[in-house]
Amino acid sequence: xxSEKSAEHSYPPGRVKISEALKNLLGCKDFQAIKIAExxxxxxxxxxxxxxxxxNKRDMLYQMIGDYLEGCRVEMIRVIAGQNSTFGKLEKFISxxxxxYNRDRIYSKMILFEFRNSSDYYTSKPYSILQGTYDLCLxxxxxxxSDGTFREDINPCFMRQHxxxxxxxxxxxxIITSRSLSSKKITAYIVDLLVNGxxxxxx
Amino acid sequence: xxSEKSAEHSYPPGRVKISEALKNLLGCKDFQAIKIAExxxxxxxxxxxxxxxxxNKRDMLYQMIGDYLEGCRVEMIRVIAGQNSTFGKLEKFISxxxxxYNRDRIYSKMILFEFRNSSDYYTSKPYSILQGTYDLCLxxxxxxxSDGTFREDINPCFMRQHxxxxxxxxxxxxIITSRSLSSKKITAYIVDLLVNGxxxxxx
DNA sequence: ACAGGTAAGTAAGTTTTATTTACCTAAATA
DNA sequence: TATTTAGGTAAATAAAACTTACTTACCTGT
Numbered sequence: 418x419x420s421e422k423s424a425e426h427s428y429p430p431g432r433v434k435i436s437e438a439l440k441n442l443l444g445c446k447d448f449q450a451i452k453i454a455e456x457x458x459x460x461x462x463x464x465x466x467x468x469x470x471x472x473n474k475r476d477m478l479y480q481m482i483g484d485y486l487e488g489c490r491v492e493m494i495r496v497i498a499g500q501n502s503t504f505g506k507l508e509k510f511i512s513x514x515x516x517x518y519n520r521d522r523i524y525s526k527m528i529l530f531e532f533r534n535s536s537d538y539y540t541s542k543p544y545s546i547l548q549g550t551y552d553l554c555l556x557x558x559x560x561x562x563s564d565g566t567f568r569e570d571i572n573p574c575f576m577r578q579h580x581x582x583x584x585x586x587x588x589x590x591x592i593i594t595s596r597s598l599s600s601k602k603i604t605a606y607i608v609d610l611l612v613n614g615x616x617x618x619x620x
Numbered sequence: 621x622x623s624e625k626s627a628e629h630s631y632p633p634g635r636v637k638i639s640e641a642l643k644n645l646l647g648c649k650d651f652q653a654i655k656i657a658e659x660x661x662x663x664x665x666x667x668x669x670x671x672x673x674x675x676n677k678r679d680m681l682y683q684m685i686g687d688y689l690e691g692c693r694v695e696m697i698r699v700i701a702g703q704n705s706t707f708g709k710l711e712k713f714i715s716x717x718x719x720x721y722n723r724d725r726i727y728s729k730m731i732l733f734e735f736r737n738s739s740d741y742y743t744s745k746p747y748s749i750l751q752g753t754y755d756l757c758l759x760x761x762x763x764x765x766s767d768g769t770f771r772e773d774i775n776p777c778f779m780r781q782h783x784x785x786x787x788x789x790x791x792x793x794x795i796i797t798s799r800s801l802s803s804k805k806i807t808a809y810i811v812d813l814l815v816n817g818x819x820x821x822x823x
Numbered sequence: 824a825c826a827g828g829t830a831a832g833t834a835a836g837t838t839t840t841a842t843t844t845a846c847c848t849a850a851a852t853a
Numbered sequence: 854t855a856t857t858t859a860g861g862t863a864a865a866t867a868a869a870a871c872t873t874a875c876t877t878a879c880c881t882g883t
Binding site (some may be wrong): 446447448449529530531533534535536539558565566567568569571572575576578579580581582583584585586587590593606607609610611612613614615616617618 | 649650651652732733734736737738739742761768769770771772774775778779781782783784785786787788789790793796809810812813814815816817818819820821
Binding site for chain 3 (some may be wrong): 655667671676
């Protein structure tokens with residue numbers, strides 16, 4: 418019984434084909450418009466096989482998002498570790514989020530649009546992975562407060578929300594308008610606003 | 621044919637009962653879990669009547685959100701008009717958003733969680749009403765730039781996204797955690813972060 | 824090398840749920 | 854008074870999610 422993979426499920430060909438089929442279909446229509454029959458047909462498997470691997474339609478989405486977000490979390494940890502200044506870490510944190518949302522639009526849409534619409538989403542596994550990734554920001558903030566980069570009179574959790582909110586909003590907008598983001602430029606822009614505020618300098 | 625109300629539909633008792641039933645049900649379960657039959661039963665009308673007034677299930681949500689958001693837009697215009705300083709307007713804009721999200725949690729949930737999950741949402745009427753409300757922020761920003769309150773080196777649309785993103789994130793979090801927000805306190809907190817940035821003062 | 828379990832896979836259902844059709848009734852209108 | 858029209862319903866339909874009961878083929882321990 419010790420043959421488990423890193424994730425807690427195995428990936429037989431049928432399962433992989435199902436996930437890929439759903440992903441492909443999500444490229445052209447949205448989740449609720451995609452039929453199980455359609456997924457099965459696209460994958461070239463029987464409908465019932467889907468229910469061997471997934472509890473229900475929504476569970477497919479959650480598992481896919483979970484796998485994807487786990488990869489993102491690992492990437493984020495690696496990328497931040499490569500920076501030594503607090504400021505550099507914050508920049509990398511933001512630019513990596515932008516890169517991720519920019520890179521695979523199908524997953525981005527899943528996460529920003531399909532993912533949240535169920536009351537059990539914030540008790541779900543993918544949610545906690547996403548929060549885990551976003552919470553890396555908290556470490557940066559705490560470090561920044563103690564080394565004097567950031568204000569010490571602000572609640573770190575609150576600051577985190579402020580940062581995430583701003584970044585996600587920009588990403589969401591680019592996805593809605595189907596515009597690609599230049600991660601470097603946008604990061605600089607966001608960081609500037611976050612760090613210096615919107616008030617005229619020297620006010 | 622000139623008997624139209626201010627909104628483009630009339631409100632006979634059956635229709636009102638249906639909307640109220642849906643709203644009540646949304647208080648305890650989420651949209652996709654609510655059945656048409658259940659709505660009809662709660663409203664005390666026949667299922668078919670629902671389709672007299674609404675194209676489909678999703679259309680019910682859109683119409684309800686549309687009506688609600690139209691009220692919010694009107695409120696926002698009135699409230700901002702009562703301020704004369706740019707700074708006061710920004711504060712009022714933010715505190716009103718917080719108040720609205722705080723006030724009726726069922727509508728907030730609809731808007732933040734159910735509303736976005738369809739690709740046609742950003743071509744929908746409620747979306748354009750919401751954007752219209754949020755765009756009031758643009759006027760404030762432009763005014764603030766010309767009167768020297770805000771930085772002139774920032775794109776107003778971008779600044780708008782930054783502000784909305786931060787505010788919405790905080791509201792979303794309070795809804796997820798079912799915590800009520802003290803609009804005054806939180807507004808002061810957000811405005812401070814937005815205006816002055818997260819960087820240590822005098823950096 | 825073979826019994827027995829187990830994972831991958833399927834055909835053909837059942838059930839659930841959104842949506843339609845065809846109809847009734849009463850009030851407004853011409 | 855005839856007729857349209859708005860509010861409303863019972864009962865059918867259709868579509869899609871999900872199950873059941875069944876193969877087939879591959880491991881695995883004796």
